Every structure is written in C-alpha cells, then in structure tokens.
Amino acid sequence: MGFMTIDRIRVEFTDEPNVLSVIRKADIDIPTLCYHSELSIYGACRLCTVENERGKTFASCSEPPRDGMVIYTMKYRKMILELLLAAHCRDCTTCIKSGECHLQELAHRMGVTHVGYENTKTQYPIDMSSPAIVRDPNKCILCGDCVRMCDNVQSVNAIDFAYRGTEALVTPAFNKNIAETDCVNCGQCRAVCPTGAIRRSLGGSSGKGGSRRLFWYGAGRERDGEDCKCAPSYGI
Numbered sequence: 001m002g003f004m005t006i007d008r009i010r011v012e013f014t015d016e017p018n019v020l021s022v023i024r025k026a027d028i029d030i031p032t033l034c035y036h037s038e039l040s041i042y043g044a045c046r047l048c049t050v051e052n053e054r055g056k057t058f059a060s061c062s063e064p065p066r067d068g069m070v071i072y073t074m075k076y077r078k079m080i081l082e083l084l085l086a087a088h089c090r091d092c093t094t095c096i097k098s099g100e101c102h103l104q105e106l107a108h109r110m111g112v113t114h115v116g117y118e119n120t121k122t123q124y125p126i127d128m129s130s131p132a133i134v135r136d137p138n139k140c141i142l143c144g145d146c147v148r149m150c151d152n153v154q155s156v157n158a159i160d161f162a163y164r165g166t167e168a169l170v171t172p173a174f175n176k177n178i179a180e181t182d183c184v185n186c187g188q189c190r191a192v193c194p195t196g197a198i199r200r201s202l203g204g205s206s207g208k209g210g211s212r213r214l215f216w217y218g219a220g221r222e223r224d225g226e227d228c229k230c231a232p233s234y235g236i
Ligand code: SF4
Pocket: 132, 133, 149, 150, 154, 156, 157, 158, 159, 182, 183, 184, 185, 186, 187, 188, 189, 190, 232
C-alpha cells in the first residue's frame, strides 16, 4: 500500500499492477489502445503516457506504482494520437470499421479533426487470403494486440513483428499470406484490433469464405466490432 499524487490529487494504491490502474481508480479517464488486462503488457501505443514532477514521461501501463510518486496526466495525449493517425491510411469514411474503430472514436473524443503530418509509410498489399480475416497493414498502428492475442491466448503465433523503425510491420513470417501460416481462423486477432487493420472477411456466398460468413451471421455477430470467441482448435 502507498500513496501517489495524480494531477495534485492524493490517491491510495494497494495491489494495482501499474500506474495506469491507479489513475483509473482515481476516476481519471486515460484512453489506451494496447492495454488489455488479459494480455501481456507491451507499452506500444504510448497513449497512456504521463509525466512526473521532473518532466520525465513514461507509459503508465508498464510502470509499477511507487509510494510518493507525483504524476501529471494531461499533456501530450492529443499529439501522440495525431502521430498514430499520421502513419495510418486515411480512407476512414469507406472503412468497414468506421463507427466501430477505437482509433476513430478516440480522434472524435479528443477533438482531432486534422492530421498535420504526411503519411510517408510504405504502402502494403491487403491480405485477403483468409476466409476469416482481412489484413490491411496500411491501417496498422503497431499496437501488438493481435500478436499477443495470437501468441499469449491462442498459442498459434501466426503473426509477429518484423523489421524495425519506420519499416516495422505486423505480418506472418517471411511476409507470407495469412492462409499460408498455421492460422486457425479463430478471429481473435480481429476481436482485439483497435483499427481496421484486421477486419472480418465477408467472404463469398459459397465455399470456405461463405461458410465463415454464415458462421459470423449465424452467431448473431453482424457488426464487425463484435467478438467471435472460439478456441484455436475450433477450425471453422
Ligand atoms: S485468426 Fe486466430 S490464429 Fe489466425 S492470426 Fe488471428 S488470432 Fe492468430
């Protein structure tokens, strides 16, 4: 147990695993894109960045709370969101996730109406090889949620990070199509993806894709933002 000072408010903590949990316990709204309590902590999106009394910034999701900590939560968040949007393709109005995209919802909530940075990222082909999911790397913000879901929870490890810096990419090994991997089409990566970078394949009306489509609709999951929740062995 200890006490932290968050935005000049004294807050007690007990067994909270990270500073982010203490901030939320104090009813301070901190949006996150890569923090899921059921997945390992990756600290990729930086949206949860806070500042200490010496001006040092850090991701609150990956910092344990310490007695006497003093932090401020208000700065930088809008700029970080703009930087995430800058490297993201701009076809939001025609994206199937429009209206259900967590990134878009945050942009609206934080009043980001214009992105003043050019998108200089390499453009990649869209992977439509799977009957369950469509991968569009041009909408990926590299949060790693899909990688951790596929590895930590589903134990399949069909996708991972490749390359570094501005070339960083989430992809199957050797840039293969997802259909050429051990992917079991469980759709769990899509369930956690906060953008349209992994979305549900609507497939065709027959064949494997059609079966998948019938499954999604049969399960009453008409909206892309909803979750299928099947185990890896559940090869539909
Ligand atoms: S559909 Fe399932 S197995 Fe395939 S990449 Fe996504 S989480 Fe991994």
